Amino acid sequence: MSTHDITVTINGAMTSANVESRRSLADFLRHDVGLVGTHIGCEQGACGACTVLIGGRSVRSCIMFAVQADGADIQTVESLAPGAEMHPLQEAFRRHQGLQCGFCTPGMLLRSLELINDNPDLTAEEAREGISSNMCRCTGYQYIVDAVLDAAAEMRAEEG
């Protein structure tokens, strides 16, 4: 079956690879690039664990082929804390216990980041509606909403 040369930017770094057509973007990130922060849940686009940002927009990487992402600017959860310090969103999730098992967390973080980037002043209602795209089977939605609002406040303050 056919393979394709692709070049993508992942968390700011250019990467080239040769991928099989059927390779999902999620599997490409995990197996070929070694970025295993992107989780794979349902493999049919329903759960949102595999969410990544492309050009700043959330997409399901399990129902996108890597070859479709050729030329794209991809951001994975690993980009949030490149060093030892956690991102304000991650810190807020920890503080508010916005995670239990952690499986949905990478997707939740990136979707939340998109929501805050779109609207730094988002309300609880908007946060709740916004993360309704992602499933948390520990049923921790309330704490996630608290964390998103707190992180948004902190990020507004940092922006000054």
Place this chain on the structure above:
Amino acid sequence: MKSPPFEYHRAGSAAEAAGLLGELGFDARILAGGQSLIPLMNLRLAAPGHLVDITGAPDLAGCGANGGGLHIGAGARQRTVELHADTLATAPVLADAISNAGQVPVRHQGTVVGSIAHADPSAEMPAAFKAQGGTVTAQGAGGTREIASEDFFEGYFTTALEEGELVTAVTVDAWPAGTGHGFLEFSVTAESWPIALAAVLIHTSGGAIDRASVVLGGVAEVPLRRPEAEAVLVGAEPGAEAFEAAAEAAATGIEPLSDSFGSGAYRKKLARVLTRRALTTAAERAGGDA
């Protein structure tokens, strides 16, 4: 699961996509946003040998007002169309429909034309498109042709497209000032597929309805126009009495199937209630000189 193997082709234009479909034959499928097709492939319910990706073709991109109507290219993503000022001005029933379909990240990738071409009978976008009316532009090896929205949907996941044809764009017809729309669906959760839906438009003039469109989703094998309900509305004064009668007419004579989400009888009941409520909203929005 993972998708079965296939050959990937990237089309740089509509003509190239049509050429590839002609050359590769029945085993080739268009890949648009992939938000229906790739889940089906991952579930091994579909295993096309070739995918022709059209999302990079510049002549298929774009969406906007066009000669009074709304032009939507086959590459235009649902989220882009949903938020586009021209959609809100010209086809707000479609904007409402899109906002009810799946989740925002899915709408970032999925295309409006892909949803219409997929022709799921309970999907939002085909119903809204049929309710407002418009044209599908299809292109194949033999050239280009136009198909009226009324004639496009033929059955479950079946359209008037012929083998080797792709949809290059759809155009939604504009309705005059004084038009109001209503779009309502009922689903198990806000994020899930509708069990039933109603998409309606009415135009009022001189205190009476002079044009009406009522389409139901999830109750038949296609988005279903309800001419009996439209006949009740045209000439009537907008109000509870006319809307109740039209809703009754919309739900009479339909025979929805039962599934794990709801019985046929329940869907019939939903059809009546959703139609009545959608008409009430449409009348409020129609304003005009009613």
